[in-house]
Amino acid sequence: MAEEKKPKAKIIRVFETVAFDPEKGSYRAVDVRFEYPVGSGNYYDIVIPFEEYSPEEAERRVREWVQKYGSLMGKEL
Numbered sequence: 032m033a034e035e036k037k038p039k040a041k042i043i044r045v046f047e048t049v050a051f052d053p054e055k056g057s058y059r060a061v062d063v064r065f066e067y068p069v070g071s072g073n074y075y076d077i078v079i080p081f082e083e084y085s086p087e088e089a090e091r092r093v094r095e096w097v098q099k100y101g102s103l104m105g106k107e108l
Contacts, residue, residue, distance in 0.1 A: 040067040040097050043074060045089065050078050063089045067097060067104065 042065045050060040059081035066074055077092050 038069050039101065040065045040093055041069045042089065042093060047081065048078070060084075061089070063093060065093050067101060073104070 042063060044062075044064040046062055046064075048060055048062045049057055051057050060078045061081055061084040063077045063079065064074055065077070066072070075096070077089075077096060079088060079092060
């Protein structure tokens with residue numbers, strides 16, 4: 032039997048909020064909170080403009096975040 036692959040990140044919560052950008056002011060957004068690495072108790076948020084949000088977009092952005100910043104988490108310098 033093949034060994035199960037452990038997920039790198041786990042989406043914990045998705046909710047609507049209001050965010051602020053100095054260039055465009057306040058705007059509606061969706062906050063995607065995820066745990067990385069799974070089981071660590073470390074949570075991160077990605078804010079997506081409401082008009083751009085879809086479940087697929089949320090997954091893509093979390094995967095992109097893990098690829099871009101994941102190797103730095105827990106690294107001693």
